[in-house]
Amino acid sequence: MLKRNIAALILTIVSLCLLYPGLTKPILQVVISAELPIIGKTTFYEQTQSILQTVDTLYHTNNKFVAILIFLFSVIIPLTKGVIILGVLLIKKFSLKAKLYRFVFIIGKWSMADVFVVGVFMAFLSTQSNSSIEANLLEGFNYFAFYCLLSLLGIQMTTLEKPEPDA
Template sequence: MLKSIGLRNKIALVILLISFVFLFPGVYLSMLTINTQGSVNSVVGHLGVEFFNTSNSILKTVYDLFKQEYYFVSIMILLFSIIVPVVKGILLIYVILIKDKKIANRLLNFIKAIAKWSMCDVFVVATFLAFLSTGSRSSGNTHEASILGIPIDINILVNMNAQLETGFYCFLTYCLLSLCALQLYEELPLEEKFSQ
C-alpha cells in the first residue's frame, strides 16, 4: 500500500503521525502556570500571602469552564482545539493511504474547509500572549500607617510569575507539524488520479 504513495506524501504521513505523538501530551499536560504572591514588610514584621496559583491543561480548562457553567465556551474550545484537529489528522491519513483518488480529493477539500475552523494556532497564540502579558512582574508601594500614634512605613510587594509548561511546547509542536504535513501533501493531477 505504501509503495504506491509518492515520497512527499510518505514524508507528510510520517510528519502527521509524529504530530499526534505531540498532540496528546499537549492536551493533557499543563500549558501555563501563573503564580501571584504578595508580601507586607514593616519594622513590626513580615507577612507573605499567595493570592493565586494555577496551572491548567487544555482539558482541565475545558472541564473547569464547563463546571463553572460556561458551557458554550468550553464546548467551543473542546470542539475547535481538540476534536477538529484530531478529525482533520485522521482524515488526512486516510486521504494519503486511500486508493480511490476521487474520494481522496473530496476528503481533502473537506479537510481544507475544516482546517479554517481549527483553533489550535489561536489557542497557542492566546496562551503565549497570556504568558507575555503576565510574565514576571513585581510592583511595590510604601505606605505609612500609625500604631498607637507611632508612624510605621509598610512596604507592600506583589509579585506575579508566569511560566510556559511542557504542554504548551507539545501543543505548539503538534500545530507546526500538522501544518507542515498538510502543506507537504501532494495531490495528484486530475489525469493521473483516474488513470491509476
Template structure:
C-alpha cells in the same frame, strides 16, 4: 509521491505531539499576596495553578463558561482529531475519488486549524502577565505610634511543556497536511 508519504508521516508525528500537548500543562500561574508591617512579612498564596488545554476546558465548563469551553474544545481538540483521522482515512484510500473528496474537505476545515494558533496566542497573552506586581502602602496609628503597612501582590507565570508539544503539533500538522494535499491536488 514522496510528499504524500512524508506528509502522512508528519501528520502521525504531529498526532504523537498532540496528546501530550493537550494533557501536559501549557502554563503555570502563581499569585501571592504579601503584607509587610515594620520588619514582619506575611506571604499568602492566592493562586497556584498548572493548566493544560484539557484542564482549562474542564475548569471553564465547571465555572459555566460554556461557550469559551466549547470553542477551545472544538478548535484545540475536536477539529485536530477529526482532521488527523481524515488524513489517515485518505491515506489508506490511495488514489481514489474518496481520497480527493476527503482532502478537499480537510482543505475547507483547514482554515479553522488556525484556531489552534489562536489558542496558543491566548496562552501567550496570559503568560505576558509575568512578574506583574501591584503594591499599596497605608499608614495607620495605634496608641500614637505610626505604622506603615505595605500590601503587595505578585503574579508569576511560566510556560509548561504542553505549550511546546502543542506548538510543535500545530506546525507539523500544518506542514504535513500541506505536503499531503499538494500531491493529491496535482
C-alpha cells in the same frame, strides 16, 4: 510526489502523537503573590492546568459555551483533521482522496489550535509585566505548539496524485 506524501504521513503521525500530551499535560502555571511586610512573599493563588482541565473547569463553572468552543476548536477539529489527512495519504481511490482533501481545507479554516497557542503565549507575556503575577509556560504548551507546527507542515506537504488514464 511520493516522497512528499511519505514525509507528510510521518509528520501527521508525529503531530497526532504530540496532540495527546499537548492536551493532557500542564500548559500554563499562574501564581499570584505579593511581598508583605514582616511575612515576606505570600502566595494568594496558584493554578496549573492542561487544556482538557481548563475545558473541564470552564464547563463546571457555567462557562459551557467557552468550554465547548475550546474543546471543538482545539481538540475535535485538530483530531478530525489529522485522521482525515491520514486517510488522504493512505486511501488509493482518487475521488475519495480529493473529497477528503477539500474537507480538510474547509475545516482547517475553523481550527483554532494555532490561535489557541498564540493566545496562551500572549497571556504568558502580558503577565510578565506585573511583579505580583508570575506565569510559566509548561511542557503541555511545547507539545501543543509542536503539534500545531507539524500538523500544518504535514498538510502543506500532502499532494494529490491524479492517476494516469489507462492507455
